[in-house]
Amino acid sequence: MTGSSEVNLTAGSGISVSGTSPDFSISNTNRGSSQKIFKNVEVTGQSTLVSDSNNDTLTFAEGSGIDITTTAGTDTITISSTGSSVAFSAVTAGTNTNALLIGTGGSLGVTGAGTITLKKGQTKIFVPTALITEKSQVLVTPDTIISGGVAVTKKEPGKGFTVEIAAPENKDVTVDWLLVN
Numbered sequence: 224m225t226g227s228s229e230v231n232l233t234a235g236s237g238i239s240v241s242g243t244s245p246d247f248s249i250s251n252t253n254r255g256s257s258q259k260i261f262k263n264v265e266v267t268g269q270s271t272l273v274s275d276s277n278n279d280t281l282t283f284a285e286g287s288g289i290d291i292t293t294t295a296g297t298d299t300i301t302i303s304s305t306g307s308s309v310a311f312s313a314v315t316a317g318t319n320t321n322a323l324l325i326g327t328g329g330s331l332g333v334t335g336a337g338t339i340t341l342k343k344g345q346t347k348i349f350v351p352t353a354l355i356t357e358k359s360q361v362l363v364t365p366d367t368i369i370s371g372g373v374a375v376t377k378k379e380p381g382k383g384f385t386v387e388i389a390a391p392e393n394k395d396v397t398v399d400w401l402l403v404n
Contacts, residue, residue, distance in 0.1 A: 334359075335402035344391045347376070351383040352402065359384075359404050366397040373398060 230247075234240045237253030264272040264281060272281065283291050283300060292301045334354045341348055355361070361375040361384055371389020373396075378384045386398055 334404050336400065338397055338399050339386060341386075341388060341392070341396045341398065343393060343395055346389075346391050347385055347387040349383055349385050350400065353381050353383075354402060354404070355382070355384055356380050356404055359402055361386075362401040362403065364399045366399065367394075369396055 230244045232240045232247055232249070234249075237251060239250045239252045241248045241250075262274050283302075285291050290303050292303075293299065294301070335352050337350070339348055339350055355378055357378065357380050359378060361378070363373050363375060363386055365373050365388070369388055369390075369392055373386065373388050376385050376387045386400065388396060
């Protein structure tokens with residue numbers, strides 16, 4: 224090749240150019256403004272929130288009976304209840320009462336919850352809890368498909384309840400339960 228050619232590069236906004244021809248280095252020096260930190264935020268049944276610009280802000284708003292607090296040092300958002308119509312607390316089998324109250328006219332009291340395991344071949348198990356009454360509802364859900372149904376077959380107020388499966392399984396079956404009074 225005869226003669227020489229010169230290449231000149233000019234950096235635009237947020238771009239740097241270093242080096243000389245033919246060994247140039249081109250870098251993005253303003254990465255924060257060239258990215259959208261969040262693009263879409265979806266909540267089932269609601270409109271999708273879409274970032275309008277690179278420095279857009281997502282805002283959480285408190286609702287009735289709801290308090291929202293932030294902890295900047297740990298990047299934590301805490302959403303908690305403040306009213307009497309909705310109250311949440313941890314549910315511990317056999318010890319917690321009125322753990323979940325819903326509504327102002329009536330209430331649903333979740334008084335216990337837990338997990339039991341029927342060992343391979345076992346068809347029934349007794350779950351001790353002093354919180355069960357004659358009117359208690361016990362919801363049971365196996366964690367796997369079983370060959371027959373699962374049911375609460377006996378309630379003993381103040382003592383506990385019996386969970387049974389229709390047929391023995393050739394594997395352990397874990398069942399979650401929820402006690403409602």
